[in-house]
Amino acid sequence: MARVNKSLVEYSGTIDGKVHYTRFGRTYARDLPKQFKDCQSGAQLRQRALFKAMQHASALFGSMLQRGLTQYAHSEGHTEANEFARINKKHFSYVNGTVQINYPVLLFATGPLPIVDFTLCKAKGLHVELAFDPYLDESKARTDDVVHIYAVEPYVEVCLLMTSVERQTGRASFDLPDLSNELRGNNKATFYLYAIVEAANTALIPTLSADEKQRHKSHRNINRRVSPSVFIGTIRP
Secondary structure: OEEEOOOOOOOOEEEOOEEEEEEOOEEEEEEOOOOOOOOOOHHHHHHHHHHHHHHHHHHHOHHHHHHHOHHHHHHOOOOHHHHHHHHHHHHEEEEOOEEEEOHHHOOOOOOOOOOOEEEEEEEEOOEEEEEEEOOOOOOOOOOOOEEEEEEEEOOOOEEEEEEEEEHHHOEEEEEOOOOOOOOOOOOOOOEEEEEEEEOHHHHOOOOOOHHHHHHOOOOOOOOOOEOOOEEEEEEOO
């Protein structure tokens, strides 16, 4: 592998038997393999399926990972997607030719802030009411820390920030999106709710979508001071 010096021309991909790619602002080149085996063994198919599922999931959860894993992932020399796969790989299982994901135990954020303890998760149709303990460890948290609530529906591939409230309020309410037109047959939506606490000084700065990052190639996600992510509950309207 070789490091490519900066030039006026930016390029990536395969050129003359070499792959060029950029990582954390540096461009590298490596030789394409001359030969490779594709034996389609059971172990090989399993690993491919798991890898594809992890990459697909990291794209779905992108906005949460950008908020919760950027600082830690970059300090380790990883992308958010790499870090997500590394810390959650044991929660992806391969059973009878399909990948099963244990959504309630997935981790989307790590950080120094205290988490919130949810005492109520009540839904009536698409309307959700939440209550949580605003208790603070004053040495690590502030009353104006913001609790972000995300809703994920994997079948329709929806990951939305539903609301952001100050920790001291102790309550949150919102309406889940109506996905009836997106679901096929008699399938019903299954929403997984997650929370991340963030320090107020960065909480109102938006994260960029994948398309926005593609248009702004020089963009680097900011480092945020957050809590570990918390699974709140499953809602089936």
